[in-house]
Amino acid sequence: MQFSEKWLRSLVNPPLDSDALGHLLTMAGLEVEEADPVAPPFTSVVVARIVETEKHPNADKLKVCKVDAGKGELLQIVCGAPNAAAGMLVPCATVGAVLPGDFAIKAAKLRGVESFGMLCSARELGLSEDHGGLLELPMDLPVGQDIRTALALDDIRFTIKLTPNRSDCLSLAGVGREVAALTGTALALPAAEAVAPTIDARRAIVLDAPEACPRYCGRIIRGVDAKAPTPEWMKQRLQHSGVRAISVLVDITNYVMLELGQPLHAFDNARLDGSVHVRYPQPGEQVLLLNEQTVTPSADTLLIADEARALALAGIMGGEESGITLDTTEVFLESAFFAPDAIAGRARSYGFSSDASHRFERGVDFELPRLAMERATRLILDICGGEAGPVEEAVSPQHLPTRPAVRLRPARVRKLLGIDLGDEAIAALLERVHLAVHREGADFLVTPPSFRFDIEIEEDLVEEIARLHGYDNIPAVAPQGTLLMLDRSESGRSAWDVRHLIAARDYQEVVNYAFVDAAWERDFCANPDPIRLANPIASQMGVMRSSLIPGLAANVVTNRNRQQDRVRVFEIGRCFERKADGEPVSGFRQPLIVAALAAGPAQREQWGAAARNVDFYDVKGDLEALFAPASLGFERLSHPALHPGRAATVLFEGRRIGIIGEIHPVWVQRYDLGPAPVVFEVELEAALAASLPAYREISRQPAVVRDLALVVGQELPVASVLAVLREAAPAIVCDIGLFDVYHGKGIEPEKKSLAFRVLMQDTHRTLEEAEVEQAVESLVRHAEAKLGARLRG
Structure with a gap:
């Protein structure tokens, strides 16, 4: 909504400057987006009269003009405008003037003839893009008056951003009511006294759709002069409010709409046939609109029609075939109330919008149509002449809105x-x-x-x-409350601790959408029936994720598309799963998951290490570091997202908490992931439960190391062997670790050799050889009994 400050102040004039007025409106909920002068800055431009013109002696397209600029003597100005003629009033930039764009006017010679100023077009003053000739000024302006004063160019054009519920402020009267209420200043709304009919010219009105149009007023006005010039005061107010002056009858309807908020429409009465109907369209019916667009109205688009054809889209735009022209002498003036639901969205469905639809779809005062009709009638009679008939009003009271207390x-x-x-x-x-x-x-x-x-x-x-x-008058009172310092165990870790631990392993944190493509769920999670969103923000974000792995894979694609081959990313976020039938409460589970992915070179390119791509054991080491000093177990796994032979279930304290492995070759190829990325995904709750490193006294006694090679079945996991050995380890055993796996010559085909390094130490004494041998023997016996292992010779 744009309006002229001077126009507003003609209705209500509070003792506030423009800035204070804008602040007042904004704080009242009528946000002022812009408040700019209607013309850009320029100086020393005055109203001048061209006294005489003659052809330039040295140029066919130039004229030498004698101009009265109120200086006491005529100025000689060379001008190239085709419409320059003796007697007309035009803007004259005198010597020393500065026009928009810092264009300074100086005395000069043009083709040998001296020129002392410049006669200006509208574009040269920044008033419009019209540069076809000089700007013709009203003949009643005093010669020599500053053009900014003469045309009120220091007026401010306010642009306010209204919320959809404040349609009452889509008019000068509405804004004026607000200003008057906020400042206590008197409000002087324009008079709209009833115009007594002088002719008995009527046109019947039929409400065929009263629920959409419960009130419709119409009036015939004969003998109007459609060629009459629009008064300068009206044209100025319209232009300063961002509305282009078109012709006098159109300008009057636009003026009343801006002034009171009631859209009006003028039909050429001579082109109408019989009664005016407010109805819905007939099948296949078309309307040629004033914007030269032919539309086939949908079944829910309200029309204004006569007995022969559709005339207009009700509350949106008039039709070309019944529109007024400069030859119109008889007008049928329409002023109606249309229900917002009957207008909302209709104009946009046809690819355009209009000032009328903007107002009607938000709500126009249902008591206003007759008042606006009288106001427009008075303006037409005063400016265009003519005689008015009585106001025909069709009303359906039961369909009018109500205002309950x-x-x-x-x-x-x-x-x-x-x-x-x-x-x-x-x-x-x-x-x-x-x-x-x-x-x-x-x-x-x-x-x-x-x-x-x-x-x-x-x-x-x-x-x-x-x-x-x-x-501003409501005090800002700071909230008060008591904050208690909550106890936090030093033996536990937080999600932020987990983030820092992973980041320390050279990973970057990412935050991906929980909404993902259904194809990701199908490919990476073998989930044909994911949790679907009722109203997704995009087609490729239609389901809730049940794993973080697809999002991390998408991060790899994004980086590879930007020539970043080394990717190490992690995310902590929720996944979404349906609860199983046996769970106590139906609905969805939303576990917090931590996942990390590594792809590309294991290390940044350097001279000290040979280049190689990251592998399963690199990421396994990162995962074990996250849980250290606790130990993890791993079991072979078949998972739709992971390589069949390079994937494992992650075990913590005997419980399955996640997965680790290399991305399946099919998805590597389909999603163009480059060298196969390796990923792990575990429950955050388990990572938080892992114990922190605890201090242990450093022994001053020498340690004893023994290597133990056990031959076991090819399919037996190393984790099972380690668990059995640790189960039987005496107190002096500090650590048991695998350092070699062998199968080949000397080992049966169905067997493998696992070599473990056993570290033994006591903090207070030196170990004796006998107890060391006894400890090793107990480990071997326990492995033989539990696993059928044998000591490799």
């Missing part, structure tokens, strides 16, 4: 706003915006006026009170 509890107002407003003050604030207030016991019954579509519940009234009282 809203109950307001003053105690509720005080509680919500946190300020001590008395009942009288509350009533006074509401009455300032034309809300009818009646007392009922301790409460108020507040009835909104017909132009307020936004007052429906008690909270709407509380909001009105807050903005009228002034948000």
Whole structure:
């Protein structure tokens, strides 16, 4: 919504400058986006009269003009405008003037003829893009007057950003009501007295769709002069409000719409046939609109029609075949109320919008049509002449909107706003915006006026009170509370600790969307029935993820597309799964998961190490470092996202907590992941439960190391062997670790040799050889008994 400040001040003129007025409107909820002068800065441009013109002696397209600029003597100015003629008033930039763009005017010679100034077009003054000739000024302007004063070019054009519920402020009258209520300044709305009919010319109106149009006013005006010039004051107000002047009848309807908020439309009455109908379209019916677009209205698009054809899209745009022209002498003026639901979205469905539809779909005062009709009629008669017939009005009272009273509890107002407003003050604030207030016991019954579509519940009234009282006048009280320092065990870790541990292993944290492509769930999770979103933000984000792995794989693709081959990323986030039938509460599980992925070179390119791609054991080491000093177990796994022979289940304290492995070759190829990435995904809860390293006394006694090679079955996991050995380890055994796996010559084909290094030490004494041998023997015996292992010779 744009409007002229001078126009607004003709209705209500508070003692505020432009900046203060803009701040007042913004704080009242009518956000001012821009407040700019209607013309850019320029100086020393005056109203001048061309006294005489003659052809330039040395140029066919130039004229030498004698100009009266109010200086006491005529100025000689060379001009190339084709419309320069004696007697016309034009803007004249005198010597020393500075035009937009810092263009300075100096005395000069043009083709040998001296010129002392410049006659200006509208574009040269920054008023419009018209540069076809000089800007012709009204003949009643005084010669020599500064053009900024003569054309009110220091006027400010306000642009306000209204919320959809404040359609009552889509007019000067609406904004004026707000300013008057906020400042206490008197409001002088334009007079709209009834125009007495002087002819008995009528056209019947039929409401075929009263639920969509419960009120329609029409009036015939004969003998109008459609070629009459639009008055300068009206043209100026329109242009300063961002509306281009077109022709006098169109300008009048636009003027009333801006002034009162009621869209109007003028038909050429001579082109109408019989009664005017407000109806829905017939099958296949078409309308040629004023914008030269032919549309086939949908079944829910309301039309204005006569007995022969459709005339207009109701509340949106008029039709070309019934539109007024400069030859029109008889006008049928329309002023109606259309239900917002009947207009909302219709214009956009045809690929355009209009000022009328913008207002009707938000809600126009249903008591306004007749008042606007009288106002427009008076302007037409005063400017264009003619005679008016009576106003024909068709009304369906049962379909008109109602304004039921809203109950307001003053105690509720005080509680919500946190300020001590008395009942009288509350009533006074509401009455300032034309809300009818009646007392009922301790409460108020507040009835909104017909132009307020936004007052429906008690909270709407509380909001009105807050903005009228002034948000700046509501004290900002800091909240008070008591914060307790919560105990935190030093033996536990937080999610941030986990983040720091992974980041220390050269991973970068990412945050991916929990909404993913259904294809990812199908490929990486073998999930044909994921949790689907009812209203996804995009087709490729239609389901909830059940794994973090697809998102990390997508990060690899993003990096590879930007020539970043080495990728190490991790994420901590929720996954979403349906609860099993046996679980106590139905619905969804949302476990927190930590996952990491490594792809490309194991190390950054350097001279000290040979280049190689990251492998399973690199990522396994990172995962074990995350849980250290606790030990993890690993079992062979078949998973749809992972390589069949390079994947494992992760075990912690005997419980399955996640997976680790190389991405399946099929997905590596399909998603162009390059060298196969390696990924792990485990429950965050398990990572938080892992114990932290604890201090242990450093022994001053020498350690004893023994190597133990056991031959076991080819399919037996190393983790099982380690678990058995640690189970039987005496107190002097500090650590058992695998350092070699062998199968080949000397070992049966179905067997393998596992070599373990056993570290033994005591903190207080030196170990004796006998107890060392006894410890090793007990380990071997236990492995033989539990696993069928034998000591390799």
